[in-house]
Amino acid sequence: MLRLLDVKKYYKKNKAVDGISFEIQKGEIFGLVGANGAGKSTTISMLTTMSKPDSGDILYQGKSIVKNPKLIREHLGYVPQDIALYLSLSGRDNLVFWGNAYHVPKKY
Structure with a gap:
């Protein structure tokens, strides 16, 4: 299971992601849809550990990938x-x- 908990990301003073939370269960197919500038790319960047959230946490199988990015890299496409x-x-x-x-x- 992959879980985002109140994840926030800022670029200088601009909010890119403002407290997003959701869960993806094993076997689910997931899509992230939204308007331009809604924070989709930034959210994906944090899910893939290419950037870190400024606050909140991202859990994979109950463990933080923010603290240990290697946990998810072998399991994420x-x-x-x-x-x-x-x-x-x-x-x-x-x-x-x-x-x-x-x-x-x-x-x-």
């Missing part, structure tokens, strides 16, 4: 809006490269 592939590498080589960058076990 994310397709970014912008292309993050190296065109000089094959599809498989890109998967291996990014898998190694995030310490995904070779068994996958």
